[in-house]
Structure formats: C-alpha cells, structure tokens
Amino acid sequence: MSNNDGTPEVSRRAMLRGIGASGAVALAGAVVLGGTGTAQAAQDGWLWCNLCSGLWYGRHDTYGTCPGNSLGHRGVHSGIYTLKYSSDGGGGQDDWRWCRTCEGLWYNGHPSNGVCPAGGAHTPWGSGNYLLSYSPNGGGQDNWRWCLQCEGLWHAGGAGTNRCPAGGGHTYSGSGNYIIPKN
Numbered sequence: 235m236s237n238n239d240g241t242p243e244v245s246r247r248a249m250l251r252g253i254g255a256s257g258a259v260a261l262a263g264a265v266v267l268g269g270t271g272t273a274q275a276a277q278d279g280w281l282w283c284n285l286c287s288g289l290w291y292g293r294h295d296t297y298g299t300c301p302g303n304s305l306g307h308r309g310v311h312s313g314i315y316t317l318k319y320s321s322d323g324g325g326g327q328d329d330w331r332w333c334r335t336c337e338g339l340w341y342n343g344h345p346s347n348g349v350c351p352a353g354g355a356h357t358p359w360g361s362g363n364y365l366l367s368y369s370p371n372g373g374g375q376d377n378w379r380w381c382l383q384c385e386g387l388w389h390a391g392g393a394g395t396n397r398c399p400a401g402g403g404h405t406y407s408g409s410g411n412y413i414i415p416k417n
C-alpha cells in the first residue's frame with residue numbers, strides 16, 4: 235500500500251538493507267547488494283502484453299487474466315524477457331513474484347498483495363523470488379515500472395494499451411526505472 239502522498243512504504247527487508255522500496259531512494263542509494271555473484275538459472279519466457287502493458291509468464295498452458303482483454307494476456311508483439319532469481323545474485327531489488335492466477339509479475343515487498351485482474355489480490359504461492367535490476371550494466375530494456383495501484387510491473391515506454399486492474403492505467407509514480415533483459 236502507499237501513503238497518501240504517493241510514496242511507497244519501505245519494506246522491512248529493504249530497510250534492513252538500507253535501501254528504500256521507492257525507486258528514487260533506491261537509485262540514490264547503493265543498488266549493490268552483494269556483488270556480482272555467479273549467474274545461475276535465470277528464467278526466460280516472460281512476455282510484454284500490448285493490451286495491458288504488463289509483464290507476464292508465457293510458458294504455461296494459459297494466457298492468464300488481463301485487465302485489458304477478456305481472453306487473457308497477449309504476447310505476439312513481445313520479445314522474450316529474462317528474469318533473474320534472487321539466488322542468482324547481483325544488485326537490484328528482490329521479492330518480485332509471479333502470480334499464478336493472472337500470470338503477471340508483481341512486487342511482494344509491501345503489506346498489500348496489490349490488485350489482481352482475476353479478482354482479489356495477487357498470490358505469491360508457488361513463485362520463485364525474482365530479482366529486478368535498476369542498472370543498465372548487462373543491457374536490457376528500461377522504463378519498466380512498478381505500479382502502486384496494483385503492485386504489478388508494466389512497461390511505460392511501449393506502444394500498447396495501458397490498463398491497470400485497479401482501474402484506469404498503471405502509474406509509474408514513485409517507481410524506479412527497472413531494466414529487464416530482452417532477447
């Protein structure tokens with residue numbers, strides 16, 4: 235949840251690390267969380283949906299639930315994105331989760347589980363712990379943003395439609411600039 239002034243609350247874990255959950259704080263502070271680490275099995279198969287602008291996992295037998303389309307997310311206009319797990323190491327922000335109900339990626343570091351387009355809140359059950367980077371080192375596509383209304387990740391620079399499950403469009407207010415590797 236957010237404070238009235240739109241500033242995302244700092245998660246307990248982030249506070250322990252000395253960085254804020256808000257992008258502004260995280261960008262100003264050190265984003266380095268424990269060195270480069272050894273690359274392990276990052277997960278590809280994530281897609282951008284041009285109907286809601288969200289990031290969703292496209293390798294399951296479902297298109298999930300999309301706030302912009304009754305038939306689920308669409309991935310035909312997308313490249314293939316790769317997400318790191320927290321265990322892969324490197325800098326950034328972890329506690330991002332896949333929602334098994336809508337297939338979307340969302341931030342689990344706040345008290346609220348956000349708003350799921352399938353109804354209710356997103357669920358973290360069965361998800362890995364994904365790590366998103368703020369740093370352009372290693373390449374990738376920038377302008378991915380956290381939405382304080384639904385807790386989801388969405389691309390603010392895309393040509394698609396911006397639809398938030400909480401109503402209207404996603405917002406990037408208070409978000410850092412996340413960079414996602416793209417094939």
Ligand SMILES: [Zn+2]
Binds near residue numbers: 288302
């Ligand atoms: Zn969608």
Ligand SMILES: [Zn+2]
Binds near residue numbers: 333335336337355356
């Ligand atoms: Zn969901």
Ligand SMILES: [Zn+2]
Binds near residue numbers: 382383397404405
């Ligand atoms: Zn949203």
